[in-house]
Amino acid sequence: MDDFREHLMKAISLRKRIRDTRTSTGIGWDIIEQDYVLTWVLFGISRLEKLQETLIFKGGTALKKCYFGNYRFSQDLDFSVRGDYPCGDDLLELMIKACDIATQSAEDVAFTCKRYPEKSPHPEEQEAFDIRARLPWHKDFNTSVKVEVTTHEIILLEPEKRVILHEYGEHLNASIFVYKVEEIIAEKIRAILQFAKKLHERGWGRSRVRDYYDLWRILQEYGQQIDTASLPLLVKKKCESKNVMLHSVEDLFQDRLMEYLNEWDHWLTPIVPDVPERDVVIKELKQQLYKIFESDNEGVRVNRTNVGAA
Structure with a gap:
């Protein structure tokens, strides 16, 4: 008993x-x-x-x-x-x-x-x-x-x-x-590029909504703790290992990718308290990534057109 x-x-x-x-x-x-x-x-x-x-x-x-x-x-x-x-x-x-x-x-x-x-x-x-x-x-x-x-x-x-x-x-x-957090970031950027490649080749792929959210959350709240200077080279090497490439920050915000973000609430509401607005996240994330990849660094070219645009 x-x-x-x-x-x-x-x-x-x-x-x-x-x-x-x-x-x-x-x-x-x-x-x-x-x-x-x-x-x-x-x-x-x-x-x-x-x-x-x-x-x-x-x-x-x-x-x-x-x-x-x-x-x-x-x-x-x-x-x-x-x-x-x-x-x-x-x-x-x-x-x-x-x-x-x-x-x-x-x-x-x-x-x-x-x-x-x-x-x-x-x-x-x-x-x-x-x-x-x-x-x-x-x-x-x-x-x-x-x-x-x-x-x-x-x-x-x-x-x-x-x-x-x-x-x-x-x-x-x-x-x-x-993993060090910088390597987690690099793999998430690469995952989005791999998703974009699948969309072009097959017309479908698994949503990467959570990767966009993760990148935004890490850079917004913990950016001061991260070695952002190491990211361009890390991303380049990670991408080369899977035959994709980041030519520009805009590669991460292609129209077809943004269409899949219409599933924002569907993917995040079950796992995120107080889901942030999609357009706010994308705008702030784009600004953060331009700060990191703002110059021709290890093959990553940055086009400053539409910086901050959602």
Whole structure:
């Protein structure tokens, strides 16, 4: 009975903390649960030396979990690799172990891991995993998050080992290797250019609304902490590795790209408290990027026409 009461009290406490986060942010319950689960998956990865040393955390979730804390929510974890990284069945086995560690360490939360069922083989041999969690009030493993491991990606800057930020009244005492924020910015710029290329070649592509939001938010709020002088060369090298190029800041604001920003609220409302106006974001982001890429630097040409135009 004492054990039952202890488990019950822990479940009530955790549910209250998640409810408090939902109330303070206005974000949906499912997204908050996913955010909680993502942190514990990171914790499990951080406890396995082979994964911690070879998987390098990146992307928008890394901005929230290792840099800024108060940031947009996410539903997946993205990694690049370095060194003698595990792959195939070896990587799956380690991811399962990471979930076992999370199960042993979290408050009555259980985790499972299996391969994500891709519709077709990824062109760059990316590996993906479907991780599911059963929180104390769940009857089954209802909360699902995705882990993606990119094996064909150059890492240009030495990763930083940073503390994993957790906002639910639990002290994790865990850290993980993560991209420097400048490299995250460079990859987001390249992702937009790759999206533009797909639009021209295929007429479709996955929306990059979140990349525009991330670039704006980072540069607006944390610009003073970033080595912006390094960005032109970083972007050039990142783009060359994927056969795209930034000729001008205007490449990021082509008409076809802007048409896809009509989905602004659809992509951001579920994960961003107080979604900013699209036109304001685009105007301010363009101004910030012109400041960074304002001269002929490492092959990036800047056309000052329409600076600040939305």
